[in-house]
Structures are given as C-alpha cells and as structure tokens.
Amino acid sequence: MNFHYPNGKRFTTDSLSATPKKIRKAPTQFGKRGMTLEDELNESNQYYLSHGIAVIHKKPTPIQIVKVDYPKRSAAVIKEAYFRQASTTDYNGVYQGYYIDFDAKETKRKTAFPLNNFHEHQIRHMKACLAAKGICFTVIKFVELDQIFLLPATNLFSYWDAQKNGGRKSIPLSYIQENGYLIKYQLNPLIPYLEAVDELIKRYEGEHNAKE
Amino acid sequence: MNFHYPNGKRFTTDSLSATPKKIRKAPTQFGKRGMTLEDELNESNQYYLSHGIAVIHKKPTPIQIVKVDYPKRSAAVIKEAYFRQASTTDYNGVYQGYYIDFDAKETKRKTAFPLNNFHEHQIRHMKACLAAKGICFTVIKFVELDQIFLLPATNLFSYWDAQKNGGRKSIPLSYIQENGYLIKYQLNPLIPYLEAVDELIKRYEGEHNAKE
Numbered sequence: 001m002n003f004h005y006p007n008g009k010r011f012t013t014d015s016l017s018a019t020p021k022k023i024r025k026a027p028t029q030f031g032k033r034g035m036t037l038e039d040e041l042n043e044s045n046q047y048y049l050s051h052g053i054a055v056i057h058k059k060p061t062p063i064q065i066v067k068v069d070y071p072k073r074s075a076a077v078i079k080e081a082y083f084r085q086a087s088t089t090d091y092n093g094v095y096q097g098y099y100i101d102f103d104a105k106e107t108k109r110k111t112a113f114p115l116n117n118f119h120e121h122q123i124r125h126m127k128a129c130l131a132a133k134g135i136c137f138t139v140i141k142f143v144e145l146d147q148i149f150l151l152p153a154t155n156l157f158s159y160w161d162a163q164k165n166g167g168r169k170s171i172p173l174s175y176i177q178e179n180g181y182l183i184k185y186q187l188n189p190l191i192p193y194l195e196a197v198d199e200l201i202k203r204y205e206g207e208h209n210a211k212e
Numbered sequence: 213m214n215f216h217y218p219n220g221k222r223f224t225t226d227s228l229s230a231t232p233k234k235i236r237k238a239p240t241q242f243g244k245r246g247m248t249l250e251d252e253l254n255e256s257n258q259y260y261l262s263h264g265i266a267v268i269h270k271k272p273t274p275i276q277i278v279k280v281d282y283p284k285r286s287a288a289v290i291k292e293a294y295f296r297q298a299s300t301t302d303y304n305g306v307y308q309g310y311y312i313d314f315d316a317k318e319t320k321r322k323t324a325f326p327l328n329n330f331h332e333h334q335i336r337h338m339k340a341c342l343a344a345k346g347i348c349f350t351v352i353k354f355v356e357l358d359q360i361f362l363l364p365a366t367n368l369f370s371y372w373d374a375q376k377n378g379g380r381k382s383i384p385l386s387y388i389q390e391n392g393y394l395i396k397y398q399l400n401p402l403i404p405y406l407e408a409v410d411e412l413i414k415r416y417e418g419e420h421n422a423k424e
Contacts, residue, residue, distance in 0.1 A: 055340045057300055062272040063290065078275065081290035088269055092304060094311035097345030101306070128267045133309030 037106050037141040037148070041091065044189035048095075054194060056093030056100055062086050088125045089136075095194060098201060099134040101126065106141045112170035113140050115163050123160050126153045135200060139183070139193060140176065150196035151180035152203070249318045249353040249360070253303065256401035260307075266406060268305030268312055274298050300337045301348075307406060310413060311346040313338065314362075318353045324382035325352050327375050335372050338365045347412060351395075351405060352388065362408040363392035364415070 035043075038058065048054040067080035089103040103126075105117045118138075126136045136153035151171075159171045181196035247255075250270065260266040279292035301315040315338075317329045330350075338348045348365035363383075371383045393408035 049340060052340070052343055055337070055344050055346070060272040060274040060298075063275050063277075063293070065275075075294055078290065078293040078295070081275070081293060082287055083290070086272075094313070094341055094344040094346040097311065099306035099309065099311040125267070128261065128264070129306055131264055132267050132306040134267070134306040 037104050037139065038090075040190050041104055041139065041193075044191045044193065045091075045093075047189035048194065054093060054095035054100070056091060056095065058091050059086070059088065085119065085121070087121055089122055095135075095197065098197075099129070099132075100197065101129045101134050101136045102138055104139040104141070106143050108143050109170070110142065110144050110173070112172045113142075113176060114170045115160060116169065118156075118160065123157065127157065130154070135197060135204065137197075137200060139191075140180070142173065148183045148185075148191060148193075149176050149180040150183055150193055150200070151176055152200055155179045249316050249351065252402050253316055253351065253405075256403040256405065257303075257305075259401035260406065266305060266307035266312070268303060268307065270303050271298070271300065297331065297333070299333055301334055307347075307409060310409075311341070311344075312409065313341045313346050313348045314350055316351040316353070318355050320355050321382070322354065322356050322385070324384050325354075325388060326382045327372060328381065330368075330372065335369065339369065342366070347409060347416065349409075349412060351403075352392070354385065357385075360395045360397070360403060360405075361388050361392040362395055362405055362412070363388055364412055367391045 042058060045054075045056045045058070048056060062084040063078075063081045064084045065078055065081045067078070069077045069079050071077065089101055091104065092099070092101045094100065103118070103122060105113070107113050107117065129136045130153055138151050138153065138156055139148060140151055141148045155175075156171070159167065159175075163169055181199055183191055183193050183196055186192055254270060257266075257268045257270070260268060274296040275290075275293045276296045277290055277293045279290070281289045281291050283289065301313055303316065304311070304313045306312065315330070315334060317325070319325050319329065341348045342365055350363050350365065350368055351360060352363055353360045367387075368383070371379065371387075375381055393411055395403055395405050395408055398404055
C-alpha cells in the first residue's frame with residue numbers, strides 16, 4: 001500500500017505500523033524518528049490550516065536563478081541556480097489576527113543552544129517585526145534530549161546583544177527552560193506550539209497594558 | 213557613476229537624471245517606465261521597512277530542486293530544478309500588529325480585470341487568512357491606464373465565487389473604482405498602498421464592531 005495524501009506526502013504502511021508501537025512504549029513518544037523539526041512543524045502547520053486555526057507557512061528557500069531552459073512541450077527547467085541567504089525568518093503567518101513570525105533551529109548540544117545558529121539579518125528581521133507589533137519567537141529543538149522549546153524573541157535578543165559585547169556564545173538550557181515554553185509532542189498537531197504562543201500573547205499584552 | 217546600494221540594486225546616473233525630467237512634466241508621473249508592479253512594490257516595501265513602518269516581503273518563488281552539485285571550494289550549484297506553483301499569495305508581513313497578505317497583478321486590459329489572473333489555491337489561501345483575521349487584498353495595476361488599485365479580498369471573492377456559478381470572468385474597472393482604493397504614485401514610497409490599508413482596516417473594524 002503506497003499512495004499519496006493531498007499534502008503530497010507519501011503514505012506508507014511503515015508509518016501506520018509505527019503508531020501502535022509508540023503507544024506501548026513509555027514514556028509516550030510522538031516525535032517520529034528521523035523527522036526533522038522542519039517536517040514536524042510543517043505537519044503541525046498543515047493541521048492548524050486544515051482545522052481553520054491558523055495560516056502559517058514555511059517560506060520557500062530563496063534561489064538565485066541564472067539559467068533556464070524552455071524545452072518544447074514541457075516545463076521550464078532551471079539549469080543553473082544558487083542558494084541565496086534568506087533575509088527573513090523561515091516561518092510566518094496569521095493566528096487570531098496576530099502576525100506570527102519565527103525561525104526553527106535544531107541543536108545536538110545538550111546543555112546550551114549555540115547562537116551561531118542565527119545570522120545577524122534574521123535577528124534584525126525579528127527586531128523589525130517585533131517593532132511592528134508582531135509575535136516573534138524561535139522554536140528550538142534539543143535533538144538529543146528530544147525536547148522542543150518556544151523561546152520569545154526578546155529573550156533571544158538579550159543573549160544575542162550580550163554576545164556582541166563579548167558575552168557568551170550560547171544560551172544555557174536552564175535559561176531556555178525558565179524563560180521559554182516547553183512544547184510537548186502530541187498526536188494532533190504533533191508540535192502544539194500555538195499553545196505556547198497563547199501564553200506569549202498574554203505576556204505581551206500584560207507588558208503592553210502595564211505601560212499604558 | 214555606477215555603484216550598488218545596500219539593497220543590492222544598481223544605482224546609475226540614468227535613474228538620477230530621470231527625476232528632474234519628471235518634475236517638469238504634467239501630470240506628474242512617478243511610476244518609472246519599464247518597472248514592473250513587483251519592482252515598484254519591492255521598492256515601496258523597502259521604504260516601509262527602512263522607515264520602521266511595516267515589515268512586508270515578497271516570498272521567494274517556490275522551486276523544486278532535483279539535482280545539486282557541490283564543487284570543491286565553491287558554492288553549491290543547482291543543476292536541475294523546476295518552478296512549483298505557489299500555494300499562497302506572494303506578499304505578506306506585519307503592519308501595526310496587523311497581518312497583511314496580498315497578491316499583485318498586472319493587466320493590459322483597460323476596462324476590466326480578468327479573473328484568470330488568480331488560481332483557486334490563492335483564493336483559498338486568502339479566505340483562510342481572512343478567517344484568521346488577517347488583512348487580505350489584491351493590488352491590481354492597469355498598465356495601459358497607469359492606475360493602481362487596492363481591492364479588498366472580500367470584493368474579489370464576490371466575483372470569483374459568482375464566476376464559478378457561471379458569472380462573468382472579469383471584474384469591471386467601474387466596480388474596482390467603486391469598491392477598491394486608487395493608489396496614486398508618489399515619490400516615497402512609490403506606491404503608498406498602506407494608506408489604502410489604513411482605510412481597509414477601518415472598514416473591517418467598522419464591520420466587526422457592527423456585529424458585536
């Protein structure tokens with residue numbers, strides 16, 4: 001049995017048989033082996049979209065196209081192109097009227113998240129979005145710990161800006177645990193990160209009201 | 213004189229000498245000859261970004277990469293790739309906390325805008341964004357008339373849905389003039405479409421309050 005779902009992903013009996021196994025295991029492990037954080041987020045976003053909860057997409061990878069062939073009777077073929085550095089974060093969209101903007105990063109480190117996972121322009125983009133009253137954060141997956149956190153952009157900025165003034169080059173896990181939100185895998189959606197976003201929105205609105 | 217601005221665009225004396233000429237002309241023509249609507253919007257978005265007004269970007273074109281070479285000591289080269297159909301609109305971002313989502317279309321027609329400029333999935337995307345309380349619209353340029361309009365998504369949907377039930381295959385210019393917002397070229401930004409968005413936000417909030 002091998003067919004395609006409307007989302008273009010191949011459905012195989014492997015993925016079917018994997019489910020009962022997981023249920024027997026303790027602790028419950030929803031995160032599928034071999035799935036990247038990007039895959040997991042795309043699947044979660046697909047769930048949010050199909051259930052009318054949010055419209056959040058990963059942006060396409062920016063490509064500099066140099067040469068394109070137009071063969072007769074068939075689609076244009078790109079024959080020479082190069083990867084360009086993105087000038088924004090990877091994910092954005094809308095949830096309950098809020099503009100959502102984030103990047104997703106994986107690390108194999110177990111005690112801290114290295115800041116060199118970010119580029120200056122991504123930070124600049126997030127600062128601009130935050131200034132325009134967007135909801136900005138980063139989703140960090142500690143692969144070896146199998147733990148995912150949502151860290152608000154402002155917390156990321158603290159470490160980023162300190163690093164530029166000679167501060168440490170990574171964010172300690174303990175800081176992320178205290179200031180971020182642990183996102184526990186579940187079945188639908190796989191990564192229910194919008195629950196953490198709800199908390200973040202409350203925090204922002206609390207800060208906003210406090211200023212008024 | 214020929215150097216590059218930080219936005220990567222080449223600056224030439226041609227573009228410099230063009231400015232005084234325009235001022236002498238009547239009526240004033242800010243839209244640069246040969247600039248596509250996409251160029252004009254990108255330039256306007258760059259202005260909004262650099263002035264801290266809004267963060268709105270065009271999404272990269274989605275590409276299906278088939279073959280990549282990794283030559284030693286140089287960047288990866290994409291050797292075979294294909295254009296994919298976008299599943300969303302081209303532009304999105306954040307303005308004063310509002311999620312902004314739109315597509316930009318040009319037509320050479322003078323009396324109506326053909327609906328075949330849109331694909332079903334783009335309409336579906338806009339409907340989903342609107343349901344999630346985003347601000348959705350389309351920017352339509354009548355090239356021959358040198359006129360640009362912002363048409364709210366709901367007005368587009370009226371014609372789109374009617375078309376599917378055998379209605380007309382284009383939106384009359386007169387309808388766009390009545391229900392959309394004419395955006396007049398100016399110097400900075402070239403296409404001040406956020407002024408029309410301000411009106412659209414007022415309209416949405418008026419409707420929202422009326423329902424409560």
